[in-house]
Each structure stands twice: as C-alpha cells, then as structure tokens.
Amino acid sequence: MPVVELSYTRLQKLLGKISKKQISDNLPFLGLDIESEDNDKVRIEYSPNRPDYSTDLGIALGLQGLFGIKVGAIKLNIKKSNDYVLSVKPSVSKIRPFVTGIIAKNGRIDDEMIKQLMTMQEDLHFGIGRKRKKSSIGIHDLDKISFPLTYTTSNKDHKFIPLHSDKELSISQILETTDIGKEYGSIIKNSTQVPVILDSKKQTVSFPPIINAAITTVTTKTRNLFVEVTGINKNDAEDMLSIVATILQTAGFSLISTKISGAKNTSPKLEPRKISVNSILINQMLGTNLTNSQIIASLKKSRLDAILKGKNIICTIPPYRFDIFGPMDLVEEVALGYGIQNLEPILSPSQTLGQTNSISVKLKSLSLIMIGLGYTEVLNSSLTSKKVLYEMTNREPVNMISVLDSKSQEHTILRDSIIPELLENLSRNIHASYPQKIFETGSVFSRGNPINEATSFAVISAHQDASFTEIKSILQSALKTGFNLEIETITFTHPTFEEGRTASISVNGKTIGVIGEINSKTIENYKIRVPVVGFEISLSGLLFD
C-alpha cells in the first residue's frame, strides 16, 4: 500500500484550529493507517482506491469533512478558454492514443509543495498508471511553453534536453543511457515512432511516458502550470487528471480548460456524476435507523453532495471519486461520515447450526492417536525446494509442479511427498535428544488435470534401535485403532528406502503408501547419525474422498 509523508504543521494550516492529537486520532477514520510518527512528521499508509490521499492537500479535504469544517462535494471551477489548444495527430493512435490536460494559474509553489506534487505523481504513476503503462502525468511550467501544442510522434533520432540534464539527447540515447529511459522504455520500445508533445515553436515539451523537457521544469518560481496526462485509455487518463486538478485547485490555483481535439480525443469534461440511493438500503446494510437528513449530513461529511428527491437521495460524486461505482459505495460513505466508532456492534442469535468438516474431524482424530503413540506433530510448508524434495532423497522429479518467480529459493516446488521434509526436520534437530518421533498430515500435489491434490500422512521414528518392525506396528495400530483398517505390507523398492527393508502398504488390495527403513545414503545426505524408519500414506481415497 502506498505511503505518504505529512507534516502536522502544514495540515493544521489547512484545517485551522485542530490539534495534532485530534488529527492523529481521526486519520484512521478516513481509512488511513499511521505507519510511524516523528515529531511533526507522520507517515501515512492509504488505500490504493483513494489516490486523492497521495498528498496532504487531499487528506486535508477529507479531514475538513470529518471535523465538519467544510462539508459537501468539491466543485472544480474550470474557466472555459480557447487560448490553450492541443491537437492530436493520428500517428499516436497505435502507440499511446489519448492525451488530456489542464491549465492551473496563479498558485504558489514552495519546496514542500514540490515534494507533495512529486509524491502524488509517483503514486499515480504506480497505482492507476500501472507503472506509467496505462497513464502518466507531466507537470510543466506554463510560461515556458507557446501554445498551440501538438501531440504527435517522432522517430528516435529526435533530440531535446530532457529533465535533469544540460545537454541535448536523442530519444534513443534517453532510452539507452538514462535510468528512467531504461526503467520505462519497454512501454514504447517496440515501435520505431515515439509519442512527443511539441509546442508552436517546435520545441519539445514532453516525451511521454518517459520524461519531460528540461525547459519546462517546475521550480519555486513557477506560478502557472500546464498538466498533461497521456495514456492508452481515455477514462483512466481523465480520472488521473481529475485528481491532479482537484489537488491543484485545493492548493490555490485557478483552473482553465484546454481544448483538445483530433484522433478521437476531446477536451476533458471533469464533471460530477449523480447516483441515487435510498435510506432503506443504507439502514439495512449498516443496521441503523438513520433519518434522511442524518444520511445526507453523513454523505456531506464524506465530501459528497446529497439532496432528497421523493424517497431517494440523489448524490453528487465529484470526478476524482472514481472509486464510487454504485449505491453500496455510498453505504460506506455514509458509514464513514457517520463514524464507524458510532456504530455499536450487536450479536444476533445464529439461525444456523455449526458443524466441523468431516475431514477435519478425521485428521484431528488421527493426530490424537499419534500423540497417544508418542509421536510429536510438526508442520512444514507445502512449498519447498527441488533439493529437499528430490536430490536429498534420491527421487525422480516426475510430475513436478514449480511456481513462477518465487522470492525465496527454499520455496519453489509444491511437495508431492512429506517424508523429505520430515527428514529435513530431523537434520535440523540432530542435537536434540533421541528418540525423535514426529508426524505430519498435509496436502501433497502432482500434475494432473490440471492438478491432483491429496492429503498425505507421514510418520518418522529416529533412534539407535529404530526398526522396520517398530514402524509397522505403529502404522498397524494407528489405522486399526482409529479407523478399523487392516494393512498389508508387500515387498517393494523405493529410492529413499533401504532395499530389502521396504514395503508398499495396501488396504483391501489398494496400494496407499510406502513403509520401511530410510537408506543409509539418504541418512548421510541429511547428516543424521541414527537409523530412521518411517511411512507415508495417502488419506484421500482411504479415510475421505
């Protein structure tokens, strides 16, 4: 989940007479988790569905509502204008077809504001932008650009001075030599043409989604901004723009529209939507008896607008709240505005009778029998390594199932047997006192259509006098006492077990597993110093289906 760093002092400036403690007590009720605090600085984790919380300005809007300082929907005041024209050439259609943008004027930008804008940009790129693939933002110093602009394509020899550089580089050089080019280049790499935004003097403004031009860099001297968002989906691009516009207006900028046309692009509307909801649904879902006016007040505290029309409440949803799909989302907004802490939990009597699954019952019963026989239960991972599973136990990897890209080398293969891990357990416990008698029940996997999952039961006994007779007695007693099953053991060979001291196990003529003395090579591989005997059987198809 994304994290943003805030300053209490800055929040207090935006909120008025609210104490630091009031702020920290209420942040969680916006759905924000305080990760850490250090005097004035506080690090906050926010949910990916609320990218408006990627800046302190967005969080201040939310807190204003909760504290009742300012309630209701934030309306974007966008002045219409024909001065800012951006035309789109058809050549971008196959690469990055959509662009949208807005002008923000007469704002003040200090260092902290630049920091907040950069965090917002990065979070939006990562979240909604899907690492800039779906959409990406460029924020520019408006006064360095001469309109009208063109969103078009260029070949890779095209040169300009990119951000954080003082010399001209070609697109190819940017993609091949700069960190940012290497990181994001793959988004557009396959095409010979790349998207660029050029101004009326043929000056490069941006090379989306990779990098802006150095000339439009935003500094603390910047007063007027041009924001562009490019992407592969028009709605996503406008969603992203709505967040930036809302935050910039909150920061004190005046918004002016841009006129975008060409190749299926149009000027962004950034208009609120309306969704209707009724009090019955809300009260039914929350378990409350709220009146229409209480509901409306709660929605307003969640920074939405609402009016009563007949029996329905008509909600106005500002464009940056694209996380709201329908009435159930409004139920949550009411709950947040009303305050989760004001909802008293109730315990309604159960209408149903509870029951443990019969598989759980049988596994529990088997565990208790094994305890009675003096065996201690262990738990191992279903995911283990090829080394433990096959190499150490001398088994062939037949029908092996691997996972893709595991972050842990010890967890790459789904186990098809438990015994290798039990041997691994013994190996890690060679200094503990003997006898060591352990067992485990758990899932094992093999390739099938698409995968066979079965529950396996494995038992191991390790001590100086461990013998085949001992372990066969255990198997026989456990199955007879627990489930009235009679076993037979038939001469068998198995790569992990000692030749001549190994048997397959069958019940009613059906083979269910293997039993025997672990061979000396395996014992050596695991650096165990005492004889080990054991068995493993499949419980699926024996005790349950």
Added chain:
Amino acid sequence: MSQIFHEIEKKIITSLQNNPIQTPEKLEKSTNLSPDQIRRGIEWLKLKDLAIVNESQTSNISLGKNGLESFHKGLPERRLLELLKNESKNLQELQKELGSVFGPAMGLARKNNWVDTDDDKVILKNYLTELPGEKTLKQIGENKISKNEVDVNDLSNILKRPDFVVEDIIKIKEISLTENAKSIEITHDLSGAIDVESKVPGVFVARTHPLKDTIDEIREIFVTLGFTEIIGEFTQPSFWNFDALFTPQDHPARELQDTFYLDGISAKKIGTAEQIRKISESHKKNWRYYWDINEARKMVLRTHTTCVTIKHLAETKPDESRIFSLGRVFRNEKVSYKHLVEFNQIEGVVVGKNATLRDLMGIQREFYRRIGITKIKFWPTFFPYTEPSLQTMVYNDRLGKWVELFGMGIFRPEVTKPLGITKPVLAWGGGIERIAMLRYGLDDVREFYNNNLSWLRSVTKCQ
C-alpha cells in the same frame, strides 16, 4: 532439618561417624555395599553437601626381577664383601663366583673404597654390616607396600638400579563427613521413604503442534457460533481467486511478485458458462477493460480462502447461511520475522437478508472475546471485493500498541450479483499465525514452521 536418606546413604554416614576418614574400598568392607552402591551413595551425599571427597596421589612399590634376586641372595656388592670377608681373592675367582653381577659389584665396592686391588688380587678394606639399600630391600621383600612406609634416602640407592624396584602410581579417595553430617542421627526405620525433594530427569510429552492447537481452538469457536466448515483446494484458477472477487486482471495483487502462479498450468474448466459470462460482464462494465479468459485460467496458489467461500456460495446460493473456511494461503513475499510465503487463514461469512455491518462487528467482538482479546476497535479500510470494509485493531500489551488483525466487509454487489447470490454476505478473515503469535508470545512467525524439537517439546500448551 529432618532429611530422608536412602539405605545406602544411611550405611555410609553411620560408618563414617564411627571411622571418620575412609577410602571407598574401606567403606565397601565396613558397610558391606557394592563398589557401585558406594560410588552412587558418595555422589548423592556430595550433592547434598554432607560428604567431602579428598583426592590424593601416592605410589606403591614392589621388587622387580633383580630386586627379588638380591632379596634372596643378597645385593651383588654384599655377596662380594662376603666372599672377601675371610681372604683376598683374585679377579678370576671372583668373576667365576659372581657371574654377571661381578662388574656392578666391583664398581660399587671400589668406588666406595670397600675394596682395593693389588695386581689381580682383591683385598677387603672395609666391611659394613648394612649396605645402602639393604634395609629397604628387606622391608619390601615380596610385598607391595606404600612408598611412604620406607626411608626415601635408603630407597634412592636401589630405585634407579635396573629392574630393582617397580613403582605404581595410585589415586586415593578419602571420604569424610562435613560438620553438618557428623551430627546427623540416622534412624534405621523401614518405612521405605524416599527423597521426594530431589530432582528427577525430564521426559518429553508427545503433542500436537502449538499452531494446530490455535487452529483447532478457532475452528471450535466458529462451530459454536453456528458456522459450518467448508474445505477447498490450495490450487485454484485465477477465475475463483481473483475474477470472481471483482479483482481486475491488471490489479497489482495479481502480479508475479505477489502471487504464486503455477508454472505452465492452466485450468480447462473454470466455471459454468453463465458464471464466466456474468463475471466477465461485471468486469467490462465497471472496470472498463478487455477481459481475457486465458488470464482467468491461470492456476495460482490461493492467496486467500475467500475463493473457496465464493465458489461454495455460487454453487449453493443460500438465503441464510453461516460458513467458514480455514487453511493455508500463499503470498509471494520475502520470508522474514513477520512474513511467510505460506500461512493459515480463517475466513467466515454470514448470509442473510437481515445481515448488517453491526452484526459483522458484533460477531467479531464475540470471536475475539472467546480467544481472550477484549481491547478492540474498528477502523475503515479498503478491500477490492467488500463495501463497506473495516479492519479490526487489537491492543497488544506486550508491544504497547494497536495492531491490525482481521479484515471484514460486506461483499460488493459486483461480486454477488453475477453469481446469483441475492442476499447480503458479511465476510471477514485474517491470519491465524498473528493470533497464535500473540498467544505464545512469539516475535518471529517462522518459529511455527522451524520444527525445533526443543521448542515443540517445551512450549506450554495454551488453554
């Protein structure tokens, strides 16, 4: 202080009270106990601080082959003096008489000025009634005696001569009583009393795994709250793990770094034609993207047990139900003290036309109360498939802070409607290891899967 003594201890104490310093061998004789009983008895008394064991070293000496010959026939130099006592003899005669010892005898006698030679005649000058070493030789005789019993100076005369004296170094243990023990009154009762206060060896109890105990306890609580357990597979098509739960196909949670995909395995059958059609429509309409059935077929290790629940609800479409699912789930994370790639999750749902958010909070509060957690609060949060969504925070006394425990919410209509589920579904879930860590006071979650026998054998069972 009255003490209970073993019969062996009683006999040893009594014997030492009569005869204060004794070797173990002497104690064997005086008590009629076996060497092993004496050894054990002395160890017990030492541990109780009643006996003192003094260890010292000494030598026993006896005569070797040459020593014994000299004991019987006289020292070579004695035999020489005896031959010359009455008359001088020439060298040849003496050599014949004394044989192999002639050389050493002559050497010694001449060196000590007992004899003199004139041409080949040997003449006695001094006759001694006791030669150096003779006293010791007589003293030892055919016996083995302590080195302390002989005159060390005299011994030195024969000690270095080849094969005269054999020396054995021996260790001596002398047992005595401490001051406390000297005054103990030993009563010779026959009650068979034993030392009930002494330490005994430990034995290991075979047992179920501590984490399993917590899992079983949680299962029991759910059953008593009216829930029925359902069980499902660990490996699932993405369709049930993600798509059915309204998680878009380009959602970050679906990426390789978060989810374990099974290498090259795709499910042929993922759901009914209607389920696939309706779920894909819900995605297209709400998330506005191209929905790809091949993405839904990819097999994953389930990232939550919710896939088992939603599949069950889609099959049964209940109007009223309480079910729970409990088991392993997988996340492709780096293993650390707080993250495992594989852990256990509990997840429950309540279906009912009157099910509300307050009911959901109430069931949570009751669940926590039963596992002994009373300090809780609810905060809003976000999950892709529930709306509204909450999380429980519980107060961890040991860490002195609030920690997140379960997530919960009401299934979104975008999840339930396509599957034909018409009644509200309250759902919640969370990691069991977190609860178990609180209960066993662990800071490292890996401990549960290390299978360290000394921990498994020693950890106290939670009640």
